[in-house]
Amino acid sequence: MSVDSKGTLVIDVELCKGCELCIAACPPTVLEMSSEVNAMGYRYPVLHEGCTGCTACQLVCPDAVFEVYRLQV
Amino acid sequence: MSVINTQTPPTGPAQKVAEFHTPLILGEHGLCPGCGEPVALRILLETLQELNLVQRTIGVVGHGCYGSFVRIMDIDVLQCLHGRAPACATGIKRMRPDTAVFTLQGDGDMVNEGLQEVIHAAARGENVTCILLNNGVFGDTGGQQTATTVLGQRTKTSLEGRDAEKHGYPIRIADIVASVDGAGYVARGAVNTAREVMRTKRLIRNAFESQLAGEGLSLVEILTMCPTGWFVTAPDGPDYLESSMTAAYPLGVLHSRSAEAN
Numbered sequence A: 001m002s003v004d005s006k007g008t009l010v011i012d013v014e015l016c017k018g019c020e021l022c023i024a025a026c027p028p029t030v031l032e033m034s035s036e037v038n039a040m041g042y043r044y045p046v047l048h049e050g051c052t053g054c055t056a057c058q059l060v061c062p063d064a065v066f067e068v069y070r071l072q073v
Numbered sequence B: 001m002s003v004i005n006t007q008t009p010p011t012g013p014a015q016k017v018a019e020f021h022t023p024l025i026l027g028e029h030g031l032c033p034g035c036g037e038p039v040a041l042r043i044l045l046e047t048l049q050e051l052n053l054v055q056r057t058i059g060v061v062g063h064g065c066y067g068s069f070v071r072i073m074d075i076d077v078l079q080c081l082h083g084r085a086p087a088c089a090t091g092i093k094r095m096r097p098d099t100a101v102f103t104l105q106g107d108g109d110m111v112n113e114g115l116q117e118v119i120h121a122a123a124r125g126e127n128v129t130c131i132l133l134n135n136g137v138f139g140d141t142g143g144q145q146t147a148t149t150v151l152g153q154r155t156k157t158s159l160e161g162r163d164a165e166k167h168g169y170p171i172r173i174a175d176i177v178a179s180v181d182g183a184g185y186v187a188r189g190a191v192n193t194a195r196e197v198m199r200t201k202r203l204i205r206n207a208f209e210s211q212l213a214g215e216g217l218s219l220v221e222i223l224t225m226c227p228t229g230w231f232v233t234a235p236d237g238p239d240y241l242e243s244s245m246t247a248a249y250p251l252g253v254l255h256s257r258s259a260e261a262n
């Protein structure tokens, strides 16, 4: 885990329906859609360094894909 | 940029700050990608949990895409005839005044099929909380125009956009209910951004607190995305909501008996 990240996620990619609402909602823009697809055929978000643990992605996601953690440093 | 492992929780010291969803949601809802209704359901159930009301809540659900929530919400529910939820909620609350009662209705359900019900329930000052999921379409039946569709909006039955001359003007039901003497609390929120989701959750909490204080009917209208009915892509849903709906339906508290008493 990079020292740049104050937070991190568990992403349940199999629940994702690829709506991309989380991508626009993420203030530091550290979420990006995958090029792979899940079993339903949807692309899903992947996390890059710099997550703040703000929970915006979890708040807007209609499909309960995110669990959010704040890292204690 | 390297991708971070998000398959398992962090191994170092960390605090969980958000769950996938509340344990009151028992499974998948099956609604479209980018639909706003499941977000509204989540904040509603989280509020009941935070107010410690789960064991004494009865929900009354109308007919629309949100109807599928009755299978997955772990609280007592009654599903009513289209638009009649405020009348059923009235009966429940009068027989069981110890319960917290809410209705979950769409714009088609509340403002088309059952318009009189919510107004009469407000006029009677029934102590129930009505939650309106307003997406401006009959989503479940294929996206037809409803009484709340904003002027200019394209729907399956207004392909050229809603035209006041041909289709009439939209009905602002929350404003009407706010003007009725028996209403305790009326507010309008949205779920198109993280900020609005948080704000709307507070409005829902205020509405239940108003019910518990016996102030009369409370109503929270929640603007929800329906990309399928709006002919927009899922990622465009939140901006479309902002640009088309919030001008016609300004967000905020429209009426609060307790605030006005202070």
Ligand SMILES: Cc1ncc(C[n+]2csc(CCOP(=O)(O)OP(=O)(O)O)c2C)c(N)n1
Residues within 6 Å of the ligand: B037, B062, B063, B064, B065, B066, B082, B105, B106, B107, B108, B109, B110, B133, B135, B137, B138, B139, B140, B141, B146
């Ligand atoms: C008496 C009656 N008329 C019509 C219907 C068909 N019907 C089912 S859902 C629905 C539309 C509901 O629209 P809304 O409440 O806005 O919910 P949404 O699907 O948009 O979430 C209609 C017309 C019905 N079930 N019962």
Ligand code: SF4
Residues within 6 Å of the ligand: A007, A008, A009, A025, A026, A027, A028, A029, A030, A031, A047, A050, A051, A052, A053, A054, A055, A056, A057, A058, A068
């Ligand atoms: S928690 Fe905040 S910063 Fe981290 S991915 Fe989600 S939206 Fe982005």
Ligand code: SF4
Residues within 6 Å of the ligand: A015, A016, A017, A018, A019, A020, A021, A022, A023, A044, A045, A060, A061, A062, A063, A064, A065, A066, B034
């Ligand atoms: S908001 Fe949820 S369902 Fe939509 S793309 Fe992001 S993780 Fe997937």
Ligand code: SF4
Residues within 6 Å of the ligand: B031, B032, B033, B034, B035, B036, B037, B065, B135, B139, B140, B225, B226, B227, B228, B229
């Ligand atoms: S039709 Fe609209 S309201 Fe119904 S599930 Fe799809 S996006 Fe949601």
Ligand SMILES: [Mg+2]
Residues within 6 Å of the ligand: B064, B106, B107, B108, B133, B134, B135, B136, B137, B138, B139, B146
């Ligand atoms: Mg609707």
